[in-house]
Amino acid sequence: MKKRLLSIMLVAAMVGVMVMGCSQKADNGDSGDASDSGDSDLITVGYAQVGAESDWRTANTESFKSTFTKENGYELIFDDAQQKQENQIKAIRSFIQQGVDYIVVAPVVETGWETVLEEAKAEGIPVILSDRQMDVSDESLYECWVGGNFIKEGEDGGHWLEDYLKEKGMDGEEINMVTLQGTIGASAQVGRTEGFANVLAENDNWNMLELQTGEFTQAKGQEVMESFLKKYDDIDVVIAENDNMAFGAIDAIKAAGKTCGPDGDITIISFDAVKAAFDAMIAGDLNCAVECNPLHGPRVAEIIQKLEAGEEVDKIQYVDEELFDTSMDLEEIVKTRAY
Structure with missing residues (x-):
């Protein structure tokens, strides 16, 4: 009986180590599963980026990655769509499945988003648009847009x-x-x-x-x-x-x-x-x-904090720009x- 009990305890311990290892592995990447995070207090944000087609886009991505860190209270799940709308739609559906708290999208093009946004809305996940806009019949499908005029x-x-x-x-x-x-x-x-x-x-x-x-x-x-x-x-x-x-x-x-x-x-x-x-x-x-101005990360974080506090946010939010x-x-x- 003692041997049987000891065996059960050893197996349980090994399973525990394996689970911890898997969880740590997921936390180390940019695209970990929101459900894997051991930090329940973190706000999970899924960001569907256009791609890396320009110096501007690189700066935009870095702005999000440096803002949405664990030190700042966030878990960022980042996806590079390589300038393909179908990749972004897949990423958004993945974010929904993972149960993220917020979805941020820099849409490749303006049209063709209603179905996937309706899916996010049905799950109660707010969507914030960054840089580029979407042309939808129901503007309640997204919270707001941040970008240049x-x-x-x-x-x-x-x-x-x-x-x-x-x-x-x-x-x-x-x-x-x-x-x-x-x-x-x-x-x-x-x-x-x-x-x-x-x-x-x-x-x-x-x-x-x-x-x-x-x-x-x-x-x-x-x-x-x-x-x-x-x-x-x-x-x-x-x-x-x-x-x-x-x-x-x-x-x-x-x-x-x-x-x-x-x-x-x-x-x-x-x-x-x-x-x-x-x-x-x-x-x-x-x-x-x-x-x-590509530095949208801080503005989006500010919007999320307002939404967390139950405050309303302006639908259109322009960043400061010069010539x-x-x-x-x-x-x-x-x-x-x-x-």
């Missing part, structure tokens, strides 16, 4: 160009331009295209030769810019809807034997204003960068930048 960003870029051309005495000349658009259907693409078009409509001498997506990547931006340069002999301005596509455009322009920047043949306006964009402006290759160009002391400004 993309239409204003586009308009700011257009108004900067108006002032720049006036300073150069070119405001009455015919200006030919092309646009490297972001991923078609993404909120940043939709808003920046619309915003710049609003200013374009006010300038009869501006000719938009063509708009084509560069998918927010440097490689695709370079590829599209190469095709533009072969197709059009006289491009005066390039609108790149993010910095990485602007870097690709710069490479293509130089490879074609042309110049760009304040002293070059082609003026380039970019969006995001990551540190590499400051480097490009300082080097004289880029004229202007309209900021899109930078080569007339500024960029070397000093970049020292203060976190991205």
Whole structure:
């Protein structure tokens, strides 16, 4: 009898060690199961990120990872969708199955989300949108959205160009331009295209030769810019809807034997204003960068704390943003930048 009892105790102890080992293993990764966490007081957040297509996106991801830590009272389950909506939908369903407390999504595109959001709502899990927006018939499917004012960003870029051309005495000349658009259907693409078009409509001498997506990547931006340069002999301005596509455009322009920047043949306006964009402006290759602040983590954490306290939050929450160009002391400004 004693031997039987001893055997049972040993087996129980071994099982306990195995369970503890599995739990610790899950806690060490970015994508642990919420149900595995031994810290019941932690707020579990599932974040469905677009991907890692740009420097901006990398900074955005780091903002969430550095904010939603165990030291700050959170368990973060992170998923990189690699720019595919179907991957994000799978991630959201996985978050629901794991019973997370909150879901944060930076949607690849604006449409096609209603079904999975209804599933989250049915389980009582609040959804917060970051960076990009969703087009849904029922806005109660998500709590709020945090991000940049993309239409204003586009308009700011257009108004900067108006002032720049006036300073150069070119405001009455015919200006030919092309646009490297972001991923078609993404909120940043939709808003920046619309915003710049609003200013374009006010300038009869501006000719938009063509708009084509560069998918927010440097490689695709370079590829599209190469095709533009072969197709059009006289491009005066390039609108790149993010910095990485602007870097690709710069490479293509130089490879074609042309110049760009304040002293070059082609003026380039970019969006995001990551540190590499400051480097490009300082080097004289880029004229202007309209900021899109990627540091959403602290703002989302603030929203979650308000929801935890039973407070209401504003549906639309814009982050602070600026515009930078080569007339500024960029070397000093970049020292203060976190991205």
